[in-house]
Amino acid sequence: MARSIDQQIAETQAKLARLKQRQKASETRRKIIVGSVVISNALKEPEKARALAALLRRAVTREVDQKELVGLIEDLDQAAANAAPREDRS
Incomplete structure (x- = not known):
């Protein structure tokens, strides 16, 4: 039995919602990874620590x-x- 247009629309909307959710999760993971790298690096390098703070x-x-x-x-x-x-460079 063929799906109605309304069913096809609902399925497509559900698929779009799942894709958007995956995209958001991927963006969140990227932010966490980048943040972790930046913080870790800044804690090891004083100038970067100053700049990040x-x-x-x-x-x-x-x-x-x-x-x-x-x-x-x-x-x-x-x-x-x-x-x-810092050394005085004058």
Whole structure:
């Protein structure tokens, strides 16, 4: 028995919804991976730690997000502070 047009539309919409869900999950995974690499690298390199902490302070504006990042920003500040003092190049 042939499917009605309404059934075909419903099936296509369901397939589209599944594809969108997979796309969103893939984007989320990418963000997690990139974030992990950036944080790990920044914690090892003082200049990058300073830059990332400054970026987070400037770019993260929602209070709930700021509260979530307090510990990370403290860790980045500590990594930046542990750097050897810069030499005067004058």
